Amino acid sequence: MINYIWVLLMAVGIIYAALNGRIDQMTTSAINAANSAVGLSFKLIGVMCLWLGVLKIAEVAGMVRALAVLIGPVVHYIFPSVPRRHPAMGAIIMTISANMMGLGNAVTPLGIKAMSELQKLNKDKESASPAMCTMLALCTTGFTLVPATIIAIRAAAGSVSPAEIVGPTMVVSFIATVFALVFDRVCQAVFSSRNRRL
Amino acid sequence: MIAELCTNLSKWAIPLILLFIPLVALFRRVRVYEAFVEGAAExxxxxxxxxxxxxxxxxxxxxxxxxxxxxxxxxxxxxxxxxxxxxxxxxxxxxxxxxxxxxxxxxxxxxxxxxxxxxxxxxxxxxxxxxxxxxxxxxxxxxxxxxxxxxxxxxxxxxxxxxxxxxxxxxxxxxxx
Incomplete structure (x- = not known):
């Protein structure tokens, strides 16, 4: 699927540009995008080091395990294939917590940590395991309690009540998360039965 | 009121985490500096x-x-x-x-x-x-x-x-x- 989407985005873009006389912009557009991708990954190095360092401290001190005992049962229900005492559990829980608190730049490093722990459990290292797909579903819907960025944007735009969207945001992101998780389970069932037939 | 709470929460959350986690770890006799560097290396x-x-x-x-x-x-x-x-x-x-x-x-x-x-x-x-x-x-x-x-x-x-x-x-x- 990713192959089709990737080619579709580029092919449609280039052909559309050619038809509308914008073909000369495509070269700069591609090069600029490549450059900003590299810039972005360099920008990530700092926060990545910071949060993975803090996470390591929390892990060694047993805090992650304590958190895992506390909300582990819920997470175990969402990730049935992950053993209860596996380090992936702790990383998943930290990611969800950071997401809920709206700690934008901490979420990515923690999420990557969770993914790499899930990758250790994955048999086929090239394709995503069901648990990894579930993790992705959780992160893309990003259940948030504190949408700090949006509140700031609204305040900057001169809103009378910048935080009035906190309630709706919570409700909507909860609904979207639940739907994504259900859909994820359905896909999981469909895909695993198809693999068995092959 | 909620806006204030939210902005305060996001303003305080990260400093508090950076204070709380190493401090608790230190009390639990973790070599915090070494642990941090080990994690950050990744x-x-x-x-x-x-x-x-x-x-x-x-x-x-x-x-x-x-x-x-x-x-x-x-x-x-x-x-x-x-x-x-x-x-x-x-x-x-x-x-x-x-x-x-x-x-x-x-x-x-x-x-x-x-x-x-x-x-x-x-x-x-x-x-x-x-x-x-x-x-x-x-x-x-x-x-x-x-x-x-x-x-x-x-x-x-x-x-x-x-x-x-x-x-x-x-x-x-x-x-x-």
Whole structure:
């Protein structure tokens, strides 16, 4: 699927540009995008080091395990294939917590940590395991309690009540998360039965 | 009141975490400095491993956006979505949201400035921005970091999540405000 989407985005873009006389912009557009991708990954190095360092401290001190005992049962229900005492559990829980608190730049490093722990459990290292797909579903819907960025944007735009969207945001992101998780389970069932037939 | 609470919470959360975790760890006789450095060492390799995946995705999205094809998609979709009670102004945001995080923030800021943050469009746009994340970015970064090249059905799941988030935002905002 990713192959089709990737080619579709580029092919449609280039052909559309050619038809509308914008073909000369495509070269700069591609090069600029490549450059900003590299810039972005360099920008990530700092926060990545910071949060993975803090996470390591929390892990060694047993805090992650304590958190895992506390909300582990819920997470175990969402990730049935992950053993209860596996380090992936702790990383998943930290990611969800950071997401809920709206700690934008901490979420990515923690999420990557969770993914790499899930990758250790994955048999086929090239394709995503069901648990990894579930993790992705959780992160893309990003259940948030504190949408700090949006509140700031609204305040900057001169809103009378910048935080009035906190309630709706919570409700909507909860609904979207639940739907994504259900859909994820359905896909999981469909895909695993198809693999068995092959 | 809630805005103050939220901004305070996000202002205090990270400093408090940076205070609390090392302090507790120290009390539990953890060699905090060594542990931090050990964990941080992974940060560099992770960030570098993501790079080729980010380049691939951002080039494709960049070409699609700069060619004008994205705008064309938006104007083609608008009348169709209008029938479902979705304001046409919000369509660019719906298309942009899963593709580019900074793009979505840009579109939202424009909408807030054009319609006012306390208008219906402004409220819905804010809710859309807050309730979902950038699916393609999350997918690229998270799977890229661990070397997964076959995301299988997860793109579909992420996009369904975005769609539900968008429709949900329109519905809930119309209900509440």
């Amino acid at each position: 940060g560099f390799s992770n960030a570098i491993r993501i790079m080729p995946f980010l380049v691939a995705m951002m080039v494709a999205v960049g070409i699609f956006r700069d060619s004008g094809a994205l705008d064309k998609c938006v104007s083609a979709l608008s009348p169709f979505l209008f029938k479902f009670g979705i304001p046409a102004e919000l369509v660019p945001l719906a298309v942009m949201r899963p593709l580019s995080g900074t793009g979505a923030i840009g579109v939202t800021t424009e909408l807030l400035n054009a319609h006012g943050p306390d208008s219906m469009v402004g409220r819905i746009a804010s809710t859309v921005l807050g309730s979902t994340d950038t699916t393609f970015y999350v997918l690229t970064v998270y799977f890229g970091a661990v070397g997964v090249v076959k995301p299988r059905y997860s793109i579909a799941v992420g996009l369904i999540g975005d769609l539900i988030g968008f429709i949900g935002s329109v519905f809930i905002c119309k209900l509440l405000f």
